[in-house]
Amino acid sequence: MGGVPPLNAVNVDTLRAALEEVLERLNKELVSLQExxxxxxxxxxxxxxxxxxxxxxxxxxxxxxWSSSFxxxxxxxxRREFEPRLAEQNAAIYGDKNLYKRTLNASKEPELTxxxxxxxxxLVERFEEAGAHLSAATSAAxxx
Numbered sequence: 001m002g003g004v005p006p007l008n009a010v011n012v013d014t015l016r017a018a019l020e021e022v023l024e025r026l027n028k029e030l031v032s033l034q035e036x037x038x039x040x041x042x043x044x045x046x047x048x049x050x051x052x053x054x055x056x057x058x059x060x061x062x063x064x065x066w067s068s069s070f071x072x073x074x075x076x077x078x079r080r081e082f083e084p085r086l087a088e089q090n091a092a093i094y095g096d097k098n099l100y101k102r103t104l105n106a107s108k109e110p111e112l113t114x115x116x117x118x119x120x121x122x123l124v125e126r127f128e129e130a131g132a133h134l135s136a137a138t139s140a141a142x143x144x
Contacts, residue, residue, distance in 0.1 A: 012074040012075055012078050015059075015062070016078055016082075018062075018063075019059055019060075019082055022056040022059045025055060025056075026052065026055075026056050026089060027089075030092060030093060033048050033049070033052065033099070034098065034099065036048075039102065039105050040101070040102030040103060040106035041106050041109060042106055042109060042116055045099070045105075045106045046103065046106045046107070046119055047119075049093075049099070049103065050119055052093065053089075053093075056089075067079055090130070094126045094127050094130035094132060095130045095132055097132050100124075100128075100132035100133060103120070103123050103124055104127075106120060107120035107121065
């Protein structure tokens with residue numbers, strides 16, 4: 001997309017369609033990543049997680065800019081529909097204990113470059129912020 005988002009070319013219907021499309025693609029990418037049988041290394045886990053949902057990041061940036069710049073009843077309805085779905089998608093990724101274990105394992109590779117180490121650290125932090133490191137008992141205790 002590059003540069004300033006085309007806010008004048010966006011409306012609720014086009015934004016909804018774009019979000020639906022990228023969420024569907026992201027779900028497929030996530031299932032493929034989750035089904036991969038590996039203990040985790042840089043390419044199959046860290047890089048894959050970093051690239052997961054790149055389209056969603058772009059559409060979400062446009063969504064955030066547009067929804068903070070404009071307001072309408074239709075937009076408010078769409079936000080009530082998509083905000084929980086976006087949060088659920090984030091939880092599906094960063095709450096996944098198996099992906100967390102793979103990420104943690106990959107982050108310990110001794111041959112990672114400084115840039116790769118930073119990516120690994122950032123991903124591990126995202127999983128831990130989402131509670132992927134917590135035991136089942138602790139997760140149950142803090143879940144509302």
